[in-house]
Amino acid sequence: MLVSEKSALTAEIEGIVNEYGNTRDNLLPILQRILNKHGHISEFAQQEVARLLDIHPVEVYGVVTFYGFMRVKEEGRYIVRLCKTISCDLAGKEAIARAIERELDIKFGETTQDKKFTLEYINCMGMCDAGPAMLINDTVYTHLTPRKAIEILKNCK
Numbered sequence: 001m002l003v004s005e006k007s008a009l010t011a012e013i014e015g016i017v018n019e020y021g022n023t024r025d026n027l028l029p030i031l032q033r034i035l036n037k038h039g040h041i042s043e044f045a046q047q048e049v050a051r052l053l054d055i056h057p058v059e060v061y062g063v064v065t066f067y068g069f070m071r072v073k074e075e076g077r078y079i080v081r082l083c084k085t086i087s088c089d090l091a092g093k094e095a096i097a098r099a100i101e102r103e104l105d106i107k108f109g110e111t112t113q114d115k116k117f118t119l120e121y122i123n124c125m126g127m128c129d130a131g132p133a134m135l136i137n138d139t140v141y142t143h144l145t146p147r148k149a150i151e152i153l154k155n156c157k
Protein backbone atom coordinates (compact mmCIF):
# COMPACT_ATOMS: atom_id res chain seq x y z
CA MET A 1 0.00 0.00 0.00
CA LEU A 2 1.38 3.42 -0.97
CA VAL A 3 1.97 6.13 1.65
CA SER A 4 -0.73 8.32 0.07
CA GLU A 5 -3.19 5.40 0.16
CA LYS A 6 -2.35 4.85 3.82
CA SER A 7 -2.93 8.45 4.77
CA ALA A 8 -6.21 8.49 2.82
CA LEU A 9 -7.31 5.38 4.68
CA THR A 10 -6.21 6.88 7.99
CA ALA A 11 -8.25 10.01 7.31
CA GLU A 12 -11.24 7.92 6.34
CA ILE A 13 -11.02 5.77 9.47
CA GLU A 14 -10.58 8.87 11.62
CA GLY A 15 -13.80 10.21 10.11
CA ILE A 16 -15.67 6.99 10.87
CA VAL A 17 -14.32 6.83 14.43
CA ASN A 18 -15.30 10.47 15.01
CA GLU A 19 -18.76 9.71 13.75
CA TYR A 20 -19.30 6.72 16.05
CA GLY A 21 -17.17 7.81 18.99
CA ASN A 22 -13.82 6.38 20.00
CA THR A 23 -14.98 3.82 22.52
CA ARG A 24 -14.52 0.09 22.40
CA ASP A 25 -18.24 -0.67 22.11
CA ASN A 26 -18.21 1.03 18.72
CA LEU A 27 -15.59 -1.35 17.38
CA LEU A 28 -18.02 -3.58 15.49
CA PRO A 29 -19.96 -0.85 13.63
CA ILE A 30 -16.68 0.87 12.77
CA LEU A 31 -15.28 -2.36 11.32
CA GLN A 32 -18.54 -2.98 9.48
CA ARG A 33 -18.31 0.44 7.80
CA ILE A 34 -14.75 -0.23 6.66
CA LEU A 35 -15.79 -3.65 5.40
CA ASN A 36 -18.76 -2.26 3.46
CA LYS A 37 -16.57 0.26 1.69
CA HIS A 38 -13.47 -1.85 0.99
CA GLY A 39 -14.72 -5.44 1.03
CA HIS A 40 -12.01 -6.36 3.53
CA ILE A 41 -10.27 -4.94 6.59
CA SER A 42 -6.55 -4.77 5.98
CA GLU A 43 -3.90 -5.16 8.63
CA PHE A 44 -3.16 -1.44 8.36
CA ALA A 45 -6.84 -0.56 8.83
CA GLN A 46 -6.99 -2.83 11.90
CA GLN A 47 -3.95 -1.08 13.37
CA GLU A 48 -5.46 2.32 12.74
CA VAL A 49 -8.75 1.34 14.37
CA ALA A 50 -6.83 0.00 17.38
CA ARG A 51 -4.79 3.20 17.64
CA LEU A 52 -7.82 5.45 17.41
CA LEU A 53 -9.84 3.43 19.93
CA ASP A 54 -6.79 3.04 22.15
CA ILE A 55 -7.09 -0.73 22.30
CA HIS A 56 -4.62 -3.47 21.43
CA PRO A 57 -4.46 -4.48 17.73
CA VAL A 58 -4.85 -8.12 18.80
CA GLU A 59 -8.31 -7.24 20.09
CA VAL A 60 -9.29 -5.81 16.72
CA TYR A 61 -7.81 -8.80 14.93
CA GLY A 62 -9.74 -11.11 17.27
CA VAL A 63 -13.04 -9.48 16.35
CA VAL A 64 -12.27 -9.44 12.62
CA THR A 65 -11.33 -13.11 12.53
CA PHE A 66 -14.16 -14.18 14.82
CA TYR A 67 -16.78 -13.11 12.30
CA GLY A 68 -16.51 -15.27 9.20
CA PHE A 69 -17.90 -12.51 6.95
CA MET A 70 -15.10 -10.09 7.80
CA ARG A 71 -12.20 -10.52 5.43
CA VAL A 72 -8.65 -9.36 6.10
CA LYS A 73 -7.50 -9.52 2.50
CA GLU A 74 -8.83 -8.27 -0.76
CA GLU A 75 -10.53 -11.14 -2.53
CA GLY A 76 -11.55 -12.16 -5.98
CA ARG A 77 -15.02 -11.95 -7.45
CA TYR A 78 -15.15 -15.75 -7.30
CA ILE A 79 -14.08 -17.41 -4.07
CA VAL A 80 -13.18 -20.99 -4.93
CA ARG A 81 -13.22 -23.21 -1.86
CA LEU A 82 -12.07 -26.79 -2.24
CA CYS A 83 -12.97 -29.27 0.50
CA LYS A 84 -9.85 -30.66 2.16
CA THR A 85 -11.54 -33.09 4.56
CA ILE A 86 -10.92 -36.83 4.47
CA SER A 87 -13.66 -38.12 2.13
CA CYS A 88 -12.88 -35.53 -0.51
CA ASP A 89 -9.19 -36.09 0.08
CA LEU A 90 -9.54 -39.81 -0.56
CA ALA A 91 -11.74 -39.11 -3.59
CA GLY A 92 -8.94 -37.19 -5.31
CA LYS A 93 -8.89 -33.67 -3.91
CA GLU A 94 -5.13 -33.36 -4.47
CA ALA A 95 -5.38 -33.77 -8.25
CA ILE A 96 -8.16 -31.18 -8.35
CA ALA A 97 -6.12 -28.76 -6.26
CA ARG A 98 -3.07 -29.02 -8.53
CA ALA A 99 -5.19 -28.63 -11.69
CA ILE A 100 -6.90 -25.51 -10.32
CA GLU A 101 -3.60 -24.00 -9.21
CA ARG A 102 -2.12 -24.60 -12.66
CA GLU A 103 -5.17 -23.15 -14.39
CA LEU A 104 -5.31 -19.99 -12.28
CA ASP A 105 -1.53 -19.73 -11.82
CA ILE A 106 -1.90 -19.09 -8.08
CA LYS A 107 -1.56 -21.15 -4.91
CA PHE A 108 -4.22 -21.75 -2.28
CA GLY A 109 -4.63 -18.66 -0.12
CA GLU A 110 -3.92 -16.36 -3.08
CA THR A 111 -5.97 -14.17 -5.40
CA THR A 112 -5.38 -13.78 -9.12
CA GLN A 113 -3.92 -10.47 -10.23
CA ASP A 114 -7.09 -9.52 -12.07
CA LYS A 115 -8.99 -10.05 -8.76
CA LYS A 116 -11.25 -12.57 -10.41
CA PHE A 117 -10.46 -15.68 -8.33
CA THR A 118 -9.43 -16.39 -4.76
CA LEU A 119 -8.44 -19.94 -3.89
CA GLU A 120 -9.08 -21.41 -0.44
CA TYR A 121 -9.52 -24.74 1.29
CA ILE A 122 -12.54 -25.44 3.45
CA ASN A 123 -13.56 -28.22 5.77
CA CYS A 124 -16.32 -30.73 5.13
CA MET A 125 -19.54 -29.19 3.83
CA GLY A 126 -21.62 -32.35 4.03
CA MET A 127 -21.20 -33.54 0.44
CA CYS A 128 -18.84 -36.35 1.45
CA ASP A 129 -20.52 -39.05 -0.66
CA ALA A 130 -20.23 -36.83 -3.73
CA GLY A 131 -16.62 -35.70 -3.46
CA PRO A 132 -14.35 -34.19 -4.37
CA ALA A 133 -16.48 -31.14 -3.75
CA MET A 134 -15.92 -27.43 -4.03
CA LEU A 135 -17.87 -24.28 -3.46
CA ILE A 136 -17.66 -21.26 -5.73
CA ASN A 137 -19.34 -18.36 -3.97
CA ASP A 138 -22.71 -19.95 -3.07
CA THR A 139 -22.72 -22.80 -5.57
CA VAL A 140 -21.61 -26.32 -4.70
CA TYR A 141 -19.92 -28.53 -7.31
CA THR A 142 -19.51 -32.26 -6.70
CA HIS A 143 -17.99 -35.37 -8.28
CA LEU A 144 -15.15 -33.23 -9.56
CA THR A 145 -12.42 -34.39 -11.87
CA PRO A 146 -9.51 -32.12 -12.79
CA ARG A 147 -11.07 -31.54 -16.20
CA LYS A 148 -14.52 -30.80 -14.79
CA ALA A 149 -13.05 -28.36 -12.26
CA ILE A 150 -11.21 -26.46 -15.00
CA GLU A 151 -14.34 -26.29 -17.13
CA ILE A 152 -16.29 -24.88 -14.20
CA LEU A 153 -13.64 -22.19 -13.69
CA LYS A 154 -13.67 -21.34 -17.38
CA ASN A 155 -17.43 -20.87 -17.23
CA CYS A 156 -17.14 -18.28 -14.46
CA LYS A 157 -17.84 -15.00 -16.13
Ligand code: FES
Residues within 6 Å of the ligand: 083, 084, 085, 086, 087, 088, 089, 123, 124, 125, 126, 127, 128, 129, 131, 133
Ligand atom coordinates in the same frame (compact mmCIF):
# COMPACT_ATOMS: atom_id res chain seq x y z
S1 FES B 1 -15.30 -34.45 3.15
FE1 FES B 1 -15.61 -33.04 1.55
S2 FES B 1 -17.68 -32.56 1.71
FE2 FES B 1 -17.35 -33.87 3.38
